[in-house]
Structures are given as structure tokens and as C-alpha cells.
Amino acid sequence: MKIAILPGDGIGPEIVDQAVKVLNALDEKFEMESAPVGGAGYAAHGHPLPEGTLALAKAADAVLFGAVGDYQYDNLERALRPEQAILGLRKNLGLFGNLRPAILYPELAGASTLKPEVVSGLDILIVRELTGDIYFGQPRGVRVCPDGPFKGQREGFDTMRYAEGEIRRIAHVAFQAAQKRGKRLTSVDKANVLETFQFWKDIMIDVSKEYPDVALDHMYVDNAAMQLVRAPKKFDVIVTGNMFGDILSDAAAMLTGSIGMLPSASLDANNKGLYEPSHGSAPDIAGKGIANPLATILSAAMMLRFSLNRAEQADRIEKAVKQVLAQGLRTADIYEEGTTKVGTAQMGDAVVKAL
Amino acid sequence: MKIAILPGDGIGPEIVDQAVKVLNALDEKFEMESAPVGGAGYAAHGHPLPEGTLALAKAADAVLFGAVGDYQYDNLERALRPEQAILGLRKNLGLFGNLRPAILYPELAGASTLKPEVVSGLDILIVRELTGDIYFGQPRGVRVCPDGPFKGQREGFDTMRYAEGEIRRIAHVAFQAAQKRGKRLTSVDKANVLETFQFWKDIMIDVSKEYPDVALDHMYVDNAAMQLVRAPKKFDVIVTGNMFGDILSDAAAMLTGSIGMLPSASLDANNKGLYEPSHGSAPDIAGKGIANPLATILSAAMMLRFSLNRAEQADRIEKAVKQVLAQGLRTADIYEEGTTKVGTAQMGDAVVKAL
Numbered sequence: 001m002k003i004a005i006l007p008g009d010g011i012g013p014e015i016v017d018q019a020v021k022v023l024n025a026l027d028e029k030f031e032m033e034s035a036p037v038g039g040a041g042y043a044a045h046g047h048p049l050p051e052g053t054l055a056l057a058k059a060a061d062a063v064l065f066g067a068v069g070d071y072q073y074d075n076l077e078r079a080l081r082p083e084q085a086i087l088g089l090r091k092n093l094g095l096f097g098n099l100r101p102a103i104l105y106p107e108l109a110g111a112s113t114l115k116p117e118v119v120s121g122l123d124i125l126i127v128r129e130l131t132g133d134i135y136f137g138q139p140r141g142v143r144v145c146p147d148g149p150f151k152g153q154r155e156g157f158d159t160m161r162y163a164e165g166e167i168r169r170i171a172h173v174a175f176q177a178a179q180k181r182g183k184r185l186t187s188v189d190k191a192n193v194l195e196t197f198q199f200w201k202d203i204m205i206d207v208s209k210e211y212p213d214v215a216l217d218h219m220y221v222d223n224a225a226m227q228l229v230r231a232p233k234k235f236d237v238i239v240t241g242n243m244f245g246d247i248l249s250d251a252a253a254m255l256t257g258s259i260g261m262l263p264s265a266s267l268d269a270n271n272k273g274l275y276e277p278s279h280g281s282a283p284d285i286a287g288k289g290i291a292n293p294l295a296t297i298l299s300a301a302m303m304l305r306f307s308l309n310r311a312e313q314a315d316r317i318e319k320a321v322k323q324v325l326a327q328g329l330r331t332a333d334i335y336e337e338g339t340t341k342v343g344t345a346q347m348g349d350a351v352v353k354a355l
Numbered sequence: 356m357k358i359a360i361l362p363g364d365g366i367g368p369e370i371v372d373q374a375v376k377v378l379n380a381l382d383e384k385f386e387m388e389s390a391p392v393g394g395a396g397y398a399a400h401g402h403p404l405p406e407g408t409l410a411l412a413k414a415a416d417a418v419l420f421g422a423v424g425d426y427q428y429d430n431l432e433r434a435l436r437p438e439q440a441i442l443g444l445r446k447n448l449g450l451f452g453n454l455r456p457a458i459l460y461p462e463l464a465g466a467s468t469l470k471p472e473v474v475s476g477l478d479i480l481i482v483r484e485l486t487g488d489i490y491f492g493q494p495r496g497v498r499v500c501p502d503g504p505f506k507g508q509r510e511g512f513d514t515m516r517y518a519e520g521e522i523r524r525i526a527h528v529a530f531q532a533a534q535k536r537g538k539r540l541t542s543v544d545k546a547n548v549l550e551t552f553q554f555w556k557d558i559m560i561d562v563s564k565e566y567p568d569v570a571l572d573h574m575y576v577d578n579a580a581m582q583l584v585r586a587p588k589k590f591d592v593i594v595t596g597n598m599f600g601d602i603l604s605d606a607a608a609m610l611t612g613s614i615g616m617l618p619s620a621s622l623d624a625n626n627k628g629l630y631e632p633s634h635g636s637a638p639d640i641a642g643k644g645i646a647n648p649l650a651t652i653l654s655a656a657m658m659l660r661f662s663l664n665r666a667e668q669a670d671r672i673e674k675a676v677k678q679v680l681a682q683g684l685r686t687a688d689i690y691e692e693g694t695t696k697v698g699t700a701q702m703g704d705a706v707v708k709a710l
């Protein structure tokens with residue numbers, strides 16, 4: 001089993017180091033190989049997703065990804081900016097199924113901006129389609145507006161689209177995830193306005209016939225954004241497209257107030273996957289040794305479960321993380337009075353010890 | 356001055372009645388004429404936006420709109436469903452500038468699901484473009500997928516687009532609104548992925564040169580969804596496109612926990628406008644006389660200010676609403692122990708009395 005390690009920029013290298021430390025502390029050893037990505041890829045090879053990095057990711061059984069982006073790359077042209085590496089990896093590896101849990105650990109309930117009774121015990125899973133939609137649809141660009149009241153002016157344009165097979169495969173991922181949880185699936189669309197999402201809804205209903213044990217409902221995206229704020233615990237699994245999923249999964253993560261705790265998985269059709277924390281590269285605190293490595297460590301646990309078929313090892317890591325929280329250890333982002341503030345490496349060491 | 360009154364469905368007629376009562380209590384009398392819209396339009400004339408209703412709205416100086424949608428219309432084909440009336444009115448009347456304040460009245464701070472310190476005193480304004488974007492872009496539909504791995508399958512597709520002039524005019528609305536408030540404007544885009552919104556961002560920057568007194572910043576839509584949950588009071592005015600605005604304005608409204616209080620205005624190039632509460636038609640409580648009419652009454656106040664040029668009358672109504680809240684009067688949706696529960700008509704009467 002070979003793991004590609006792509007630390008990236010900002011706090012990426014520090015937090016990935018801790019996850020590697022935890023993986024190395026397991027009985028079974030995995031082959032790991034690192035490569036630069038994002039700004040680091042651009043600095044080393046003139047491109048955010050260098051050829052060698054992509055080849056390594058393709059050859060590996062799973063990819064552990066830190067975070068990308070740093071101030072010095074902000075003014076590069078779009079095709080060279082760090083985040084293009086993420087889009088390139090998703091597309092080239094066919095990582096269409098993004099799993100983003102939003103879980104609020106009881107010990108961290110105070111970190112949320114929402115009232116404890118609204119979020120305590122929150123445990124929802126957002127399944128976001130990751131390789132289709134308006135993210136990749138063609139044609140797109142800037143052109144002369146061909147008709148209507150603005151004819152002759154410049155206009156920016158993009159194409160939203162979902163093919164039947166794309167919707168079916170993400171539907172199966174979502175229904176199967178719901179089967180393993182509370183057996184409720186909410187498909188989020190904008191079928192009242194968009195043809196793409198009326199079609200999405202029709203296919204979801206069709207696929208639901210294969211999963212009679214899962215209760216499917218449908219919600220417009222604007223209402224979903226409201227219900228996440230009003231009563232987030234009413235959701236079990238949410239499935240939606242790439243664009244709506246981008247917005248809703250970040251909103252859901254922020255409900256917990258502890259985005260430094262949230263892992264993610266992006267899977268292809270054979271459960272090969274890329275694993276990364278839900279938070280960003282936080283260049284403002286990079287190199288200070290204070291970043292929270294737990295989201296990355298929990299991403300490594302997801303990797304063991306989904307791509308490496310080592311569910312017991314994943315369980316061990318997740319238990320160890322719960323244990324360090326119970327011990328009162330906190331990085332700065334989740335620190336509260338009465339707990340013990342630790343740095344990035346100390347937190348990693350504590351997880352290793354708790355294993 | 357002529358006002359078109361479109362009560363619509365569900366609680367629409369009850370709440371609009373109260374706003375009309377308040378308008379009639381002002382010294383100056385306005386000519387008002389009603390017409391059916393939404394499900395009521397379909398029931399009366401076979402279309403959610405009957406010709407006569409559209410003609411009335413076009414001829415009037417302003418439109419006061421209740422809400423549309425009811426269970427019995429849920430299974431109509433899309434073109435006949437109640438919400439098509441809203442889209443039709445926006446497009447036909449050229450109502451491109453949607454103003455959606457999200458204000459938390461101090462008396463209602465407890466209604467929010469967010470902690471009081473995060474939302475108390477919240478006062479943000481979302482300026483949403485309302486006649487462009489993927490809502491109306493052509494081509495759209497279901498077709499055979501022309502290329503790529505899903506070639507030959509059916510696919511749903513839509514077109515996102517913004518012409519330069521469309522972006523400029525909503526930019527001016529937003530900058531001018533910011534000038535009258537805290538002089539800070541956040542333009543929400545997804546320039547890292549979408550050509551439409553890279554173009555949007557470029558034009559925003561260009562227009563900003565005409566408003567040196569307003570501080571413009573840019574935020575990706577996923578981050579904006581997070582920041583609304585994390586620290587909503589940091590925003591002053593937000594400007595964004597039709598689709599992102601749909602999602603963010605509803606999320607922002609729900610932060611207050613009292614969406615029954617929030618008005619909205621949708622303006623054309625000459626400040627003619629359509630005014631409606633931010634909430635929906637709530638068919639489950641229709642006819643019970645318990646709906647909150649304050650959002651509609653406050654929408655009538657916005658109408659006096661923006662379209663009828665009667666700012667003092669608008670102020671009077673807004674003060675009267677604050678007064679009934681201070682008196683402890685509450686409809687069921689915002690009721691808390693220690694306050695006085697009143698019905699829809701009683702609330703309307705109380706506002707009239709407070710005038």
C-alpha cells in the first residue's frame with residue numbers, strides 16, 4: 001500500500017507531519033512518498049500541480065493532502081494559482097465523491113457560535129459531487145454578449161451541467177452512506193429554477209427505488225442554507241452538486257466552530273481517494289507550530305477506512321483523538337479556559353501516545 | 356401614486372391586509388388595486404402571473420407583494436407553479452436590484468439560534484442581482500451530452516452569464532447603499548473557479564474607482580457562508596449575483612431567528628419596485644390569523660422610502676413597529692415568555708395605533 005503525501009503550503013507541512021507520525025506509529029507500515037503541490041509546486045517546478053506530483057498521486061493507493069495557498073501566490077494568473085492543484089487532482093484522478101462530515105465533539109460545544117442546544121451532538125455528513133457541475137462545464141469564458149438588452153457588451157459565462165451517469169454514481173455513494181448511518185438522505189437542488197437540478201432531482205428519485213430502506217427528501221438550496229442555521233441536527237446525510245456543496249459544506253463545518261477538527265475524503269469509483277482537512281492553509285500562522293493537526297490526523301483515519309481497508313486502524317486513531325480531547329488538550333484554535341493549550345507537534349505526540 | 360397589491364397564496368392575503376391597513380392610516384391616501392398572483396392567479400386565470408396582473412404591476416408606481424405557493428399547486432408543471440410569478444415579475448419589470456436587510460431587533464435577540472454576543476445588533480444589507488445569472492441565462496434544458504466520458508447520455512444544463520452593464524448597474528446600487536451606511540462593501544464571488552465571477556470581480560474593482568469613500572473587499576462565496584455563521588456583524592453591505600444571493604440572503608435572514616420581521620425591495624433602474632416579506636407563504640398556518648405581518652408592513656415602509664419618495668412616512672412606520680415590539684407585543688413566531696401573544700390583525704392594529 002503506497003500513500004502519496006502532498007503537504008502543500010502554509011500550515012500544510014506541519015499538520016501533515018503529525019498525521020504521518022501517527023501513521024508511522026501503527027503496527028503496519030505504509031510506503032509513503034512526498035511531492036510538492038500548490039504554491040510549493042509552483043515554486044519548485046513552475047506549476048501548482050507538477051507532472052511528477054500528479055504521476056505520484058496517480059500511482060499511489062491514496063493521497064494525503066495538507067492545504068494550499070499563500071500570500072505570495074495571490075497575484076499569479078489563475079491557471080498557476082495554488083488552488084488549481086486541487087481542481088486538477090480531482091479531475092485527473094476522477095475523485096467525484098466528496099465526503100465532508102460536520103461533527104461537533106461534545107468537549108468543543110462551546111466553540112460554536114450557535115447555542116449549545118442547537119448544535120450539541122451535531123453529526124451530519126455532506127456528500128458533494130466533485131468533478132462535474134459548473135466547476136468544469138464547457139463552454140466558459142468572456143465573450144461578446146450575443147443577444148438581449150446587453151448585446152454587443154462583454155460578458156463572462158460558464159456552463160452548469162450534469163449527465164445522468166454523474167448523478168447516478170454520486171447518488172449511490174450518498175444512499176450507501178445513509179444506509180450506514182441514520183437512513184435519511186436530503187438531496188439539495190434548485191429544481192424550481194435550474195434545468196440541471198430538475199434533472200438531478202428526477203435521477204435521485206429514480207435511484208432511490210434501489211434503496212427502499214433510506215428515506216429521501218428534497219430541499220431547495222436556499223432553504224437548506226436556512227435549515228442548517230435553524231435546526232442542523234435535523235439532517236442526517238445531505239447530497240448535492242459541486243457548487244452548492246462547496247457553499248453548504250463550509251457553512252455546515254463552521255456551525256461546529258471547530259473547523260480545525262474536520263476531515264474530508266474525495267473518492268473515485270474504486271475507493272481510491274484524496275484525504276485532506278476541511279480547513280485551509282492559514283498562512284498567517286504557518287511555521288509557528290500552533291496549528292491544529294487533528295483534522296489531518298482524522299483525514300488519515302478516513303484514508304485507512306475508505307481506501308486502505310483498515311477500519312480497525314481508523315477506529316484506533318479516532319478513539320485516540322477523542323481521548324486527547326477528553327484529556328483536555330487543545331490547540332489554540334479550540335482552546336478554552338480550564339483546558340491545556342498545546343502546540344501542533346505536542347498534539348500529534350499526544351495522539352500517538354493515546355494509540 | 357398607484358400601488359398594485361398582489362396578496363398571493365397562503366398567509367399572503369392576511370399579512371398584506373395589515374400592510375394595507377397601515378398605509379390607509381397615513382394622512383396621504385394612495386390608490387391601490389389588487390390582482391391575483393401565484394396559485395391564486397392560476398386558480399383564477401390558469402396562469403401564476405395572469406396578463407391582467409402583469410399589466411397592473413407594470414402600470415403601477417410600486418408593487419406590494421405577499422407570498423406565493425400552496426400544497427395544491429406543488430404538482431403542476433414547472434411553468435405553471437406559483438413561484439414562476441415571482442421570476443416573471445422580476446424579469447418583465449426589470450427589477451434587477453434586490454435589497455435584503457438582515458436586522459436583529461434587540462428585543463428579539465433570543466429568537467436567534469446563534470449566541471447573543473454573535474448576533475445582537477446585527478444590521479447587514481445584502482444587495483442581490485435579480486434578473487441575470489444562471490436564473491435566466493440561455494441555452495438551458497435537457498439534451499444529449501455532446502462530449503466527454505458521459506457522451507451520448509442525457510444531461511441537464513444551464514448557462515451562467517453576466518454582461519458588463521448588468522454588473523455595473525448592480526455595483527452602483529450597492530456602492531450607493533454602502534455610502535448611506537457603514538461605507539464597507541463586500542463583493543461575493545467565486546472568481547477562483549468561475550469565469551463569470553472573475554469578470555464580475557474585475558468590473559466591481561473598476562466601478563469602485565467612482566466610490567473612493569467606500570472600502571471594497573472580495574470574498575469567495577464558500578468563505579462568505581462561513582463568515583456569516585462565524586462573525587456576521589463584521590459585514591456592512593454584501594453585493595453578489597442572483598444565485599449566490601439567493602443562498603446567502605436566506606442564510607443571513609435566518610441568523611436573526613426572526614425571518615417574520617424582514618422586508619425586501621426589488622428595484623428597477625428608476626426606483627420603481629416590488630416589495631415583499633423575506634419569508635414564504637407558510638400554507639400550514641394560512642387562515643389561522645396567527646402569521647406575523649411585520650415583514651410586510653416593513654416592506655410597505657421600504658416602498659414609501661424607495662419608490663414613493665415618502666421617507667418620513669417610512670420612518671413613521673418603522674418607528675411604530677419598534678414601538679409595538681417595545682410594548683411586548685409578539686406574534687406566535689417570535690413569542691417568548693413574558694411577552695404578549697397577539698394575532699395577525701391585532702398586530703396590524705397595534706402598528707396603526709402606534710403611528
Ligand SMILES: CC(C)[C@H](C(=O)O)[C@@H](O)C(=O)O
Pocket residue numbers: 083086087246547548577
Ligand atoms: C479552492 C477551491 C477551488 C475549492 C472549491 O471551490 O472546491 C475549495 O473551496 C474546496 O471546497 O475545496
Ligand SMILES: CC(C)[C@H](C(=O)O)[C@@H](O)C(=O)O
Pocket residue numbers: 192193222438441442601
Ligand atoms: C421562489 C424562487 C424562484 C425565488 C428565487 O430563487 O429567487 C426565492 O427563493 C427568492 O429568493 O425569492
